[in-house]
Amino acid sequence: MPLKIIPDNTNIGFVRARFIAFALTIALTLGSLALLYTRGLNLGVDFVGGLTMEVEFKAPPPLDALRAKVDSLGVGTSALQEFGSPRNILIRLPLPEGEQGAVQKVVAKVQNGLKSGYGEVMFRRTESVSGKVSAELIESGIWAVLLSMAAVALFTWIRFEWYFGVSTVVALVHDVIVTLGFFALTQLEFDLNIVAAVLTIIGYSLNDKVVIDDRIRENLRKYRTMDIGPIIDLSVNETLPRTVMTSVTLLAALASMLLLGPDVIFGFTAAMMLGIVVGTYSSIFVSSSLLISLGVKSRAAPEVANAERVVRR
């Protein structure tokens, strides 16, 4: 007998719980914003410019000694971080001022310094990004996020109705802010890969919302006399097995990436997992219930009549 993660015919009052959900959502959003304001993001070299080197040592080096060693090279203040294993250290340095070739000199200095201090070390990865390029990367990253959101709003507006667009975008903004808050909290490095993760979260969360919106639209047409509240409850409950099943499956796939995958994508996978949880939450509790607050009514409302026409076409 196949297993059912969610029992058949659930009847959970999501709409009734919406004020608690809204309060929680606002709290999460404000909390994330506060974290972003106070702690800020640990921006990677992609966004602030600078130099990163991943170095593998024969034995785990004491971090304080290593920091003192790097700082003594006169290449600016370093930030050290374990990367995946205690033997792998990520060294962050500010981008040197001055003419070209300055970066190479810093890289060479650090390489020689570490080789003389620690014997056999392996330089696994070096990245340097100039301030100008990093500014452009920030810009293109922000554009990509904003444009995706705008496209989403436009699509949902055309395909559904304006209030679906509004509720979806509100929920998406929440998802993005909470994800950013997570990065502010954990101080995991925020780089270009994470922007890709944020975009994916938008895409995934969207998927969830479209599925539920689709069902709401269908039920609005099917049960013409029912109130909007029960229709939303019915729709969310009907799609609940799918919502949970998909999230669980994806989380399983991502968990294997997180635990077994390369260290370089740790932050990326962590962001996605969190995003999926947050996105699922906002799909179930926030975006659909928000439709009521946006003043959507069943049957009598002209907007809904409009929606029907769209569906019937």
Next chain:
Amino acid sequence: MLDFPQWKVWSIAATIFFGFLFAAPNFLTEQQAASLPSWVPSKQLSLGLDLRGGSHLMLEASTDDVRKTKLETLEETVRSELRQVPGGAVAFTDMSTSGGQLSLVVTDPARIDAAVEALRKVTQPIGGLGGARDVEVTVAGDSRIVLTETDAGVAASIDNAMAQAVEVIRKRIDELGTREPTIVRQGQNRIVVQVPGLQDPAALKALLGKTAKLEFKLVDVNADAAEVAAGRAPPGSQILPMLDGGSIAVRRRAIINGDQLVDSQVSQDQNGSPAVSFRFDSTGGRRFAQATRDNVGKPFAIVLDGKVISAPNINEPILGGSGIISGSYTVATANELAILLRSGKLPVELKVVEERTVGPDLGADSIRAGTIAAIVAVLAVSLIMVTVYGRFGVYSVIALIVNVILILGVMSGAGFTLTLPGIAGLVLTIGAAVDANVLINERIREEQRKGRGVIPSVEVGFRDATRTIWDANSLNIIVAVIMFIFGSGPIKGFAVVLSIGIATSVFTAVTLVRLMASRWLFKARPSVLVI
């Protein structure tokens, strides 16, 4: 929904066949793939530098430099043109360049028309409408001529300089003997260089960071030593730094420059220390011979990128068209200079603005970890799907595996690059594919609960879910395309896999699963469907 006409079955089979065909070379070794007959697809998936190891450099040319160089050339041209005006050279004074303009005062206002006409002839037309030219010649007052660079002219010369720079870089990198470098222009004034498998980019950067402009200039022997030390050059001369300290006054005009070099090799000077030999082409050789014959006994300076390497005396005319540059070189630095001279000078100075180097062992680790994680992810998803949906779960798993192979096939065949974020995109695609099947299966369950029979339930389940799947995936495609257009680097790699994956996953998760389901339903005619 469950009817499949024969042609549909065949086109599904054909799609899968071709996908597998294009994916197949990835399961062979490189040698095996290379030995395949030419009509069989043999392209293997190209891996990004983050996976295979290598260096990625982004170089930027300063557009101001291009302007400046262009203006300098213009100055030279103007001088020589005015000397050759029909009816006698036009005398001028007060020649100055600033802010993209060159202005001069013609001594004899009566000759101004002749001068303007001569100068207009040297301006170059720029392709396009309106007959725009690269330089505008205007007259201010009755004796001043102003030459202004037009924006189109500057853009064209930047374009030109970048195209040349790409060629020079290609030559220099080829000299390093590295495998399949990628050198592409990006935007107006950038060049991205990717060299796989290169762990230490220092040599590469040393090669790319130098302009290698070689000039031979006469030393201004009449210059006053105190004036030179103070940095004041006599008219027609300039002060250049010496490589081993100090500075020297040389004539502005080069007697010959490195453009006419045909070859350059590492050799030894008379003391047996490493040096660099060079050879001019026949015209260059003749000019070099001429110049040295005219200046026997005088010192001349060998100038590289604005620094004087050495300033030997011309003891006798150098007739063979070849020479040797000696200085304090090691074999390595001499070799580097030889390569630089062989490949020609960069038309513009390039700066490294972004560098990403991944050691090959890290790349290998990433591939290994990524592959293991992807396999475990597929296994975990398969386990959940089969446990929850039984037979239909098995169909989804088959579709999932076909999906991964199709993505591999499309990426290999179309020559896309798989990067680390791409692997993550693959995982997400697996999610999307699973989601489609979950939607379908949950719909079928719902219909069954409503008391519908097996076939109608499956029919309605597919029909209703498909609409939702299309809605959701068209949105995802939109987001992926935006990521591809506006994202940079890793985001692009991710977007590529996602876009391909969404297309293939809709095909496999909806169409292929439906085909398998309908085959089974019509053959077995089950009275109960356990799902």
